[in-house]
Amino acid sequence: MATEQNGFVRVAGTDEVVDGKPKAVKVEGRSIALFRHNGSIHATDNQCPHMGYPLTRGRVRNGVLTCDWHGWSYDLGGGGCFTGGCDDLETFPVEERNGDVYVSVGDGGSKRSDAHFLLLKEGLYSTDQWTISKAVAIMLARGVSEGDTLNLIIRHGGRHIATERGANDGGGEVADFVNGIKVARQYETDDRIIPLTFAAHGLSGRAGDRPSIQRLPDPVTWEKLEGWIRVFSKDKKWEGIEKCLITARRMGGHDQEILPLLFECAMAPHFLGNSNNLLNIGYIAEVLEEFGWDEAEELVCNLSAKILGQERGLPDEIRQSAIDQFIADTATLDALADGQADGSTVAFDEDAFAEGLVSGEIGPTFGAVTQALTDGVSIDRIVTTMVVLAADRMARTPVNMNPGWGGLVREMMMASAVRKAQRFAGSRVAAQALYHVAWQFYGDRWLNITHRPLSESRGSLQPGSADESEAIESVLSSIEKIQIREIGRQTRDYLRSGYSGDALLRGLGLVILKDDNGRNILSTLRTIFDEWTLCADHPSRNQLLVGLARWATDSRRATGSQSAAATALRFAKGQTAVDLYES
Numbered sequence: 001m002a003t004e005q006n007g008f009v010r011v012a013g014t015d016e017v018v019d020g021k022p023k024a025v026k027v028e029g030r031s032i033a034l035f036r037h038n039g040s041i042h043a044t045d046n047q048c049p050h051m052g053y054p055l056t057r058g059r060v061r062n063g064v065l066t067c068d069w070h071g072w073s074y075d076l077g078g079g080g081c082f083t084g085g086c087d088d089l090e091t092f093p094v095e096e097r098n099g100d101v102y103v104s105v106g107d108g109g110s111k112r113s114d115a116h117f118l119l120l121k122e123g124l125y126s127t128d129q130w131t132i133s134k135a136v137a138i139m140l141a142r143g144v145s146e147g148d149t150l151n152l153i154i155r156h157g158g159r160h161i162a163t164e165r166g167a168n169d170g171g172g173e174v175a176d177f178v179n180g181i182k183v184a185r186q187y188e189t190d191d192r193i194i195p196l197t198f199a200a201h202g203l204s205g206r207a208g209d210r211p212s213i214q215r216l217p218d219p220v221t222w223e224k225l226e227g228w229i230r231v232f233s234k235d236k237k238w239e240g241i242e243k244c245l246i247t248a249r250r251m252g253g254h255d256q257e258i259l260p261l262l263f264e265c266a267m268a269p270h271f272l273g274n275s276n277n278l279l280n281i282g283y284i285a286e287v288l289e290e291f292g293w294d295e296a297e298e299l300v301c302n303l304s305a306k307i308l309g310q311e312r313g314l315p316d317e318i319r320q321s322a323i324d325q326f327i328a329d330t331a332t333l334d335a336l337a338d339g340q341a342d343g344s345t346v347a348f349d350e351d352a353f354a355e356g357l358v359s360g361e362i363g364p365t366f367g368a369v370t371q372a373l374t375d376g377v378s379i380d381r382i383v384t385t386m387v388v389l390a391a392d393r394m395a396r397t398p399v400n401m402n403p404g405w406g407g408l409v410r411e412m413m414m415a416s417a418v419r420k421a422q423r424f425a426g427s428r429v430a431a432q433a434l435y436h437v438a439w440q441f442y443g444d445r446w447l448n449i450t451h452r453p454l455s456e457s458r459g460s461l462q463p464g465s466a467d468e469s470e471a472i473e474s475v476l477s478s479i480e481k482i483q484i485r486e487i488g489r490q491t492r493d494y495l496r497s498g499y500s501g502d503a504l505l506r507g508l509g510l511v512i513l514k515d516d517n518g519r520n521i522l523s524t525l526r527t528i529f530d531e532w533t534l535c536a537d538h539p540s541r542n543q544l545l546v547g548l549a550r551w552a553t554d555s556r557r558a559t560g561s562q563s564a565a566a567t568a569l570r571f572a573k574g575q576t577a578v579d580l581y582e583s
């Protein structure tokens with residue numbers, strides 16, 4: 001039994017620690033490695049800072065301790081790491097008294113108070129998910145300000161995209177970043193590790209140097225700049241757009257006008273079929289809203305320019321005729337003034353609208369949107385219908401052939417993004433965005449999903465399991481077991497039992513995040529978190545959860561993220577992973 005004196009705990013007899021034979025001892029549940037080297041005894045954390053392998057299985061030469069797994073090396077005396085940038089090894093004071101070895105674990109093992117920042121920087125440059133995961137776990141455990149951490153990531157991401165990403169790249173990275181943050185905010189501390197790791201990993205990658213972009217010399221006006229941005233977007237010249245945006249920033253006084261212009265250009269008819277535009281400009285708007293121009297200028301200006309000035313091929317005949325119809329409908333849209341009445345009292349035949357949208361013919365598809373807008377139905381109501389329609393299709397798409405998940409989730413995410421277009425750019429641009437969503441529904445016409453009315457509730461309340469946790473467990477268990485044929489019915493049974501669905505949504509989210517496919521589902525998960533609240537009054541809202549559960553089940557493959565997060569948690573809490581190897 002260990003005895004304690006002045007913070008030092010007896011851990012062994014001196015004759016038990018022999019040169020060349022490291023010894024593991026336990027202090028306060030933690031595995032400590034003892035080494036005798038050049039006559040002195042040294043104590044270190046027994047868990048290798050890299051991935052937790054027992055260092056007692058390593059070897060010491062000239063005061064350098066080398067782990068036997070991946071070969072990382074540490075200064076045995078001071079703990080400094082020679083291999084990783086900042087993954088220093090915790091070392092502890094040792095005293096030899098009267099034939100016994102005493103160790104003081106205390107709180108003196110940690111070498112750097114800013115280790116999490118150094119680790120995060122290292123992870124951001126290397127893209128190593130494990131390093132990022134460790135940094136995030138340590139930050140959460142230490143209660144480090146999330147704002148400081150995210151600012152570091154956004155600055156790195158801006159430089160990474162500006163110097164390493166081509167003209168048609170970068171949107172997906174920002175999607176992971178924004179959606180990771182939003183999903184993380186749905187959870188408490190430990191459950192936030194995976195989405196925050198996705199967020200940081202999204203913007204990771206090499207980041208080079210480049211000269212700062214100089215503003216255009218005077219005389220330049222905002223009116224000229226916005227005209228030039230429109231021209232460069234049509235001409236696919238992203239460098240010109242970036243120059244104009246930077247000039248607008250340096251001139252000052254026009255920050256509020258930039259985002260609406262970006263949305264307007266991204267929703268131009270010639271971008272019909274480019275479904276990423278609406279999503280990515282929406283994410284950029286959220287970055288700006290959260291971080292402000294000072295932190296996010298490089299990312300916003302560079303990535304927006306690349307989105308608006310991207311290469312695009314000539315439209316085929318079908319798309320060209322849809323573009324023509326889109327342009328013809330502009331007259332209708334022009335009558336739609338920003339700040340129109342909310343439209344909530346206008347009669348809206350939702351089922352006729354939905355039927356037109358999925359008719360499989362471009363005339364009725366666009367016609368449904370045009371009619372609703374002309375009738376004065378609010379954009380918010382139209383979006384809710386589109387979101388629920390997409391969810392209903394996810395809840396019913398047959399899985400015995402290609403279920404079309406990619407297109408279906410895009411229908412939902414794009415529809416949801418129209419709310420951002422309206423918030424940041426107004427009703428006129430949001431109305432235009434609706435045609436882009438409608439085109440996505442039209443593009444998914446190959447899906448064999450029969451249409452049915454949305455306006456009626458999906459089933460009536462039925463007595464189900466008396467225990468909500470039990471009911472949730474059975475749904476989650478079907479996802480784990482990949483029981484695609486059971487999952488829809490079980491989710492519906494849970495919802496028909498009268499439970500709110502909030503707890504199930506959080507549970508579904510965790511199962512999704514811990515799966516190796518989690519990153520692919522992240523954007524949809526975030527959308528469903530948003531829309532679960534925004535569609536609260538819709539009778540078919542439950543289809544959001546049924547659709548999500550079915551997709552998560554069908555796409556489920558492995559659990560690597562879960563084990564990485566669990567191990568990172570152990571690191572952060574100072575718990576040992578050694579037992580996993582030793583048992």
Ligand code: FES
Nearest residue numbers: 048050051067070
């Ligand atoms: S080098 Fe020690 S666990 Fe990788």
